Amino acid sequence: SNVLTQPPSVSVAPGQTARITCGGNNIGSKGVHWYQQKPGQAPVLVVYDDSDRPSGIPERFSGSNSGNTATLTISRVEAGDEADYYCQVWDITSIHPVVFGGGTKLTVL
Amino acid sequence: QVQLQQSGPGLVKPSQTLSLTCAISGDSVSSNNAAWNWIRQSPSRGLEWLGRTYYRSKWYNDYAISVRGRITVNPDTSKNQFSLQLNSVTPEDTAVYYCARGTMAVRKGGDYLDYWGQGTLVTVSS
Numbered sequence: 001s002n003v004l005t006q007p008p009s010v011s012v013a014p015g016q017t018a019r020i021t022c023g024g025n026n027i028g029s030k031g032v033h034w035y036q037q038k039p040g041q042a043p044v045l046v047v048y049d050d051s052d053r054p055s056g057i058p059e060r061f062s063g064s065n066s067g068n069t070a071t072l073t074i075s076r077v078e079a080g081d082e083a084d085y086y087c088q089v090w091d092i093t094s095i096h097p098v099v100f101g102g103g104t105k106l107t108v109l
Numbered sequence: 110q111v112q113l114q115q116s117g118p119g120l121v122k123p124s125q126t127l128s129l130t131c132a133i134s135g136d137s138v139s140s141n142n143a144a145w146n147w148i149r150q151s152p153s154r155g156l157e158w159l160g161r162t163y164y165r166s167k168w169y170n171d172y173a174i175s176v177r178g179r180i181t182v183n184p185d186t187s188k189n190q191f192s193l194q195l196n197s198v199t200p201e202d203t204a205v206y207y208c209a210r211g212t213m214a215v216r217k218g219g220d221y222l223d224y225w226g227q228g229t230l231v232t233v234s235s
Binding site: 029030031033035041042043044045048049050054086087088090091092095096097098099100101103 | 146148151155156157158173174175182207211212214216217218219220221222223225226227
C-alpha cells in the first residue's frame with residue numbers, strides 16, 4: 001500500500017517561495033495531484049499529473065515529481081495562499097485506490 | 110463549467126443508513142470520460158476516498174476496503190446525479206462528505222478529482 005508523507009506545516013513570508021513535499025515509495029512512477037483547502041471549503045485542484053495547472057490556477061503554482069518525492073512549489077506567496085495542501089496519487093494496490101497525503105498547513109507570516 | 114450540488118441529512122442515528130445525493134450540471138453521469146466519487150474528511154482519518162461509479166459501455170463500481178460491504182454508490186441517469194448509501198453507521202462515520210468528479214491523468218494514468226461538491230457534515234449520534 002502507498003503511504004504519502006507530508007510535513008505538517010510550512011511557513012513562509014509573503015513574496016517568498018513555499019515548497020511542500022510529498023514523500024512516497026517510488027512516487028515518481030505515479031501521477032501526483034495537489035489540492036488546496038481553505039477553512040470550511042471543499043478542496044480545490046491546483047496541480048494535476050505532476051505539473052499541469054487547471055484553468056484559473058495562477059502560474060505561481062507549479063509541481064515536480066521524481067524518485068521518492070513530489071513537490072508543490074508556490075512562488076511569490078500571497079496571504080491568500082494560506083491553506084491546507086494535500087497530495088494525492090492513484091494506487092490500485094492500496095486499500096484506497098485514491099490515496100491522499102496527510103496534508104500540510106501553509107502559514108504566511 | 111461542471112458543478113456538483115450535494116443534498117442529504119446532516120444527522121443520522123447509529124446503526125441507520127447515511128444517504129447523500131450529488132446532482133451534476135455541466136457533465137453527464139453517463140460520461141465515458143469521468144468517474145463519480147465520494148470522499149469523506151474527519152480530523153482522525155483525514156481525506157478518505159470511499160467509492161465511485163462510472164460508465165464505460167456498462168456501469169462499474171469501486172469501493173474502499175474499509176467500507177466495503179456497507180457502501181453503495183449508484184448513478185441516477187434520469188436525474189443526472191449519483192448517490193451514496195452507507196449502512197450500519199457508527200459515530201466513527203461522522204465526517205464531512207464530499208462528492209467529486211474523477212478525470213484520468215494522461216501521462217501516468219489514474220484519476221485526479223477536478224470538481225468537488227460543497228461538502229455535507231454528517232453527524233452520527235442518537
